[in-house]
Amino acid sequence: MTEETSCPVALITGGTSGIGLATARALHADGYAVLVTGRNPHNLAAAERALPSGVAVLRADAGVLAEIDVLAAEARARYGKLDLVFLNAAVARSASLESLDEQFYDEHFDVNVKGQFFTLQRMLPLIVDGGSVIFSGSRIAKRAFAGWSVYGASKGALLSMARALAIELAPRRIRVNTVSPGPIDTPALKKQGFSPEKLDDFRSEMALRVPLGRLGSDDEVARVVAFLASPAASYITGSDVVVDGGMFTTLPSR
Numbered sequence: 001m002t003e004e005t006s007c008p009v010a011l012i013t014g015g016t017s018g019i020g021l022a023t024a025r026a027l028h029a030d031g032y033a034v035l036v037t038g039r040n041p042h043n044l045a046a047a048e049r050a051l052p053s054g055v056a057v058l059r060a061d062a063g064v065l066a067e068i069d070v071l072a073a074e075a076r077a078r079y080g081k082l083d084l085v086f087l088n089a090a091v092a093r094s095a096s097l098e099s100l101d102e103q104f105y106d107e108h109f110d111v112n113v114k115g116q117f118f119t120l121q122r123m124l125p126l127i128v129d130g131g132s133v134i135f136s137g138s139r140i141a142k143r144a145f146a147g148w149s150v151y152g153a154s155k156g157a158l159l160s161m162a163r164a165l166a167i168e169l170a171p172r173r174i175r176v177n178t179v180s181p182g183p184i185d186t187p188a189l190k191k192q193g194f195s196p197e198k199l200d201d202f203r204s205e206m207a208l209r210v211p212l213g214r215l216g217s218d219d220e221v222a223r224v225v226a227f228l229a230s231p232a233a234s235y236i237t238g239s240d241v242v243v244d245g246g247m248f249t250t251l252p253s254r
């Protein structure tokens with residue numbers, strides 16, 4: 001039987017880039033042993049170079065149950081327990097109703113919904129009583145943008161699922177929350193296929209819509225995740241914490 005690691009242990013899916021990577025750094029600085037996953041070999045290698053040596057980087061496709069099982073076995077063998085599971089991996093692409101196909105739809109729901117659910121199910125035996133589960137939601141679940149129907153629906157499903165799981169896991173004092181970012185400047189923006197000029201235009205246009213006048217940073221979301229995982233948030237469960245600079249509180253600017 002594996003001996004349990006004495007320090008708190010965090011699993012971050014999609015921890016090789018953006019918000020997940022920043023959270024890995026923040027939690028490591030807070031004294032966690034951290035295990036991050038990703039899928040793209042290039043990003044996995046870059047994360048391994050970028051993160052402190054105490055952070056383990058593993059390839060595991062968040063949408064493939066067989067790979068989630070291997071990940072659970074690996075987490076058990078390395079640490080024997082988990083104090084925090086941050087379910088952050090997601091596919092995020094836009095496409096119109098006319099242009100998107102079944103594969104586009106399935107990939108979003110396989111990774112963003114089914115994969116999150118079964119990752120939590122497979123990790124549950126490892127999660128300590130009093131542990132913390134945090135899902136990456138999105139403000140797009142509640143406010144619409146043309147072209148984001150499938151991604152938005154996947155995040156809406158996740159927010160709903162998280163609330164039910166918060167009730168279900170409360171008897172073990174496992175807190176389940178979601179963090180819903182607004183526009184955060186991460187590599188996800190580049191994945192939208194904009195040219196460099198279009199990307200700058202997009203950033204400027206978004207900043208105009210945010211009352212705080214700028215996009216958020218991955219660190220600003222990471223700090224909220226670290227807070228929600230900490231004893232300081234011991235009475236917070238079933239909540240959705242919005243990190244959007246006030247963007248969706250106000251009416252659209254014209």
Ligand SMILES: NC(=O)c1ccc[n+]([C@@H]2O[C@H](COP(=O)([O-])OP(=O)(O)OC[C@H]3O[C@@H](n4cnc5c(N)ncnc54)[C@H](OP(=O)(O)O)[C@@H]3O)[C@@H](O)[C@H]2O)c1
Nearest residue numbers: 014016017018019038039040061062089090136184186188
């Ligand atoms: N940035 C924003 O403005 C924003 C706004 C609202 C919500 N969010 C949410 O915040 C979370 C993080 O977003 P981000 O902006 O940090 O994105 P990002 O920089 O693109 O990072 C996404 C991470 O998810 C991983 N990933 C994607 N598909 C995966 C799969 N099938 N299996 C394993 N890992 C997978 C990626 O790894 P690979 O590179 O290896 O695929 C990467 O590590 C997501 O859930 C996103 O929906 C972001």
